[in-house]
Amino acid sequence: MPPKRYAKVDRNRCVSCGACTHECPRDAISIFKGCYAVVDKARCIGCGKCEKACPANSITLLMREVTA
Numbered sequence: 001m002p003p004k005r006y007a008k009v010d011r012n013r014c015v016s017c018g019a020c021t022h023e024c025p026r027d028a029i030s031i032f033k034g035c036y037a038v039v040d041k042a043r044c045i046g047c048g049k050c051e052k053a054c055p056a057n058s059i060t061l062l063m064r065e066v067t068a
């Protein structure tokens with residue numbers, strides 16, 4: 001069963017602290033060129049750990065599109 005959710009970063013809010021990257025169990029989130037966090041949607045399992053760790057509230061969990 002594929003994950004239903006994935007994390008999305010609001011680049012304008014991200015302060016590139018890196019907290020989310022340390023929490024992610026799938027290595028799915030990284031800091032792009034030291035500027036803001038980006039999520040590899042293919043690796044993300046939607047666990048929400050990055051969202052909880054983010055001090056800037058810049059991560060939201062979104063539903064994936066249903067492909068059937």
Ligand code: SF4
Pocket residue numbers: 006007023024025026027028029039043044045046047048049050051
């Ligand atoms: S939701 Fe979980 S798997 Fe996805 S980027 Fe955040 S910590 Fe990683």
Ligand code: SF4
Pocket residue numbers: 009013014015016017018019020021031036037053054055056057058059
């Ligand atoms: S924890 Fe939040 S503010 Fe820090 S790098 Fe990740 S998305 Fe950006």
